[in-house]
Amino acid sequence: MTGSVNITAATVDPALLDLPWALPLELWPDDAIATLPKGISRHLVRFANLSGYVVAIKETSSELAKREYDMLRTLQKLDVPCVDPLAIVTNRSSADGEELKSVLVTRHLRFSLPYRAVYSQSLRPETARRLVDALAVLLVRLHIVGFFWGDVSLSNTLFRRDAGAFAAYLVDAETGQLYDRLSNGQRENDLEIGRVNIAGELLDLQAGGRLEEDIDPVEISNGIVARYRTLWQELTGSERFDHSERWRINQRVERLNALGFDIEELAITTEDSGTRVRIQPKVVDAGHHSRRLLRLTGLDAQENQARRLLNDMDSYRAAFDKQDMDEEMLAHEWAARVFEPVIRAIPKELRGKLEPAEIFHQLLDHRRQLAQDSGRDIPLAEAVGSYVENVLQFRRDEATMINPPTDAFTAPITLPTAGIDSDENSDENSDDDEEDWRLKV
Incomplete structure (x- = not known):
């Protein structure tokens, strides 16, 4: 590194000093760059390898870098899904003294993809809708904490696979403002910005031949409005019902949980007549299932994966008649007999393809399909072997997406069977039976 720079960070990684800050970002050498798919940005963004992980580096002004860094840190404290801000680098200059732009450094979100890379060839209708649904959920969460985005779009969002759906993370907070509470006008403004931007982004994909012909970009973009309003009403809307219908309180809570949200407080007011009750969720947060799974097993998964x-x-x-077993004991037994043996059975060279929770989710889907095709229950070991050989080894590595898709592997996969017994190899004792329990299909 030539010259001096100023690095502002909560915790500075010394490896930051080794990056070529004296060069404009566009001229950084290949050995400093990590090749990852990226979305459209108004600023130059490149990825770099740093201490065993990948960072995103965005050139911008020092004022905007500082503002966005602070905003991302605040959003993290509010438990909003967003990228992790690492540092601001200012006072950059070239070897001949030319002033260079400041940069914002964020940690690359592992297993995440920009919307253009979700499908490398074409975007199917159901995938396009899932992306918009995920963005709607993110927008609701931002608005609940009082954040006005100002630039809602697929390009400013990263997506992680979440058990067949997608979880959305905010990437660009440059235009955002945080308020105590957003007005209806501010929320509607953000919603309209998102609707227009998404339509434009999908039309761009369509023009490039990456969108199937039966997808209507305008219809898909309008979907964010409907999805957003449904979520917002469930999370913040008041409900009135007769005193005799108090069961509807539990029904409301169950609907919110089904949408992936939990409730911290309910305001129930009995009116003068004593015959009506009003319910108002006060503080809500996403992640009901992921928090429960983390508490029970220590597994940190996305919401749909956790569900x-x-x-x-x-x-x-149900399969082993353990209805009376304590929930925590059951969770420990399930993790030890089912989840952990499955993950251990995945060859080490393939474990970076997907997160463990996503692998397990996809395995369940694969096992169910095998059972439907064959008309019989499929032992867990057999399902794992089939999934590895016929599905997992052909996937791109979503941990970093550094390399492009490769040709199909030709070497056979030898599946470790420790901890997973097939029907033929299992003993007659109940422990072995439980270790290879069969999902009811």
Whole structure:
């Protein structure tokens, strides 16, 4: 590194000093750059390898870099899904003294993809709708904490696969403002910005031949409005019902949980007549299932992934008649007998393809399909072997997406079977039976 720079960060990684700050970002050498898919940005953004992980570096002005860094840190404290801000680098200059732009450094979100890379060839209608649904959920969460985005778009969002759906993360907070509470006008303004931007982004994909012909970009973009309003009403809307219908309180809570949200407080007011009750969720937060799974098993998963794993845990309880077992004991047993053996059975060279929770979710889907095709229950070991050989090894590595898709592997995969017994190899004792329990399909 030539010259001096100023680095502002909560915790400075010394490896930051080794990056070529004396060069404009566009001239950085290949050995400093990580090749990752990226979205459209008004600023130059490049990825770099740093201490065993990848960072995104965005050139901008020092004022905007400082503002966005502070905003991202604030959003993190509010538990909003967003990228992790690492540092601001200012006072950059070239070897001949030319002043260079400041940069914002954020940690690359592992297993995440920009919307253009979600499907490398064409974007199917159901995928396009899932992306918009995920963005609507993110926008609701931002508005609940009082954040006005000002530039809602697919390009300013990263997506992680979440059990067949997608979870959305805010990437660009440059235009955002944080208020105590947003007005209806501010929320509608953000919603309209998102609707117009999404339509434009999908039309751009369509012009490039990356959108299937039966997708209507305007119809898909209008979907964010409907999805957003449904979520907002469920999360913040007041509800009135007769005193005799108090069961509807539980029904409301269940609907919110089904949408992936939890409730911290309810305001229930009995009116003068004593015959009507009003319910108002005061403080809400996403992640009901992921928090429950983390508490029970220590597994940190996306919301839909967590819901799928918890459902599998419930199926395990029913399959082995463990209705009276303590929930925490059951979770420990399920993790030790089912989840962990499956993950251990994945060859080490393939474990970076997907997150463990996503691998397990996809395995359940694969096992169910095998059972439907064959008309019989499929042992867990057989399902794992089939999934590895026929599905997982052909996926791109979503941990970093550094390399492009490769040709199909030709070497056979030898599947470790420790901890997972097939029907033919299992003993007659109940422990072995439980270790290879069968998902009811």
